Amino acid sequence: MNLREQAEKRVDAKIKFQENLYKYLIVNTIIAIICFVFLQSFWLLAFVMFFWGIGVLDDFFKAYSLNSYREEMIQKELSKMGD
Template sequence: MDLRQKAEQRVDAKIEFQENLYKYLIVNVIIAVICLLFLNSFWLLFLVMFFWGLDVLDKFFKAYSIRDYREDMIEKELSRMGE
């Protein structure tokens, strides 16, 4: 895999995470308003927040993995040592 493909995959994963996070926030606000106005109970909100939140968390770890962060730090350190 060349460097461009790897960069494209990382960017796509970050965009997917950000889109999913925005949708998660918007939908949960709407559900919170519905629960507050009509249900007088927040069990539906907590259910959605928990299960969808697991998916958001999974996408976060795929987009911003520690291994990629470590590789970036190694590359920066190698460039500093080479100067």
């Protein structure tokens, strides 16, 4: 896998996370308004926020944290092998 393919993969993961986060915020805002006005309870909002939030966190870790950490580990191993 060349550098361009790796960069495209990272950018795609970041775009996916950002899109999912925007959808999460918009939909949960709408559900919060509906819950406040019509239902007078927030169990539906809590349910949606929790389970969808798990997916958003997963996308975040795939896009930002895990990729950079993995790359650092690979670079360390390559430098050890070169010595």
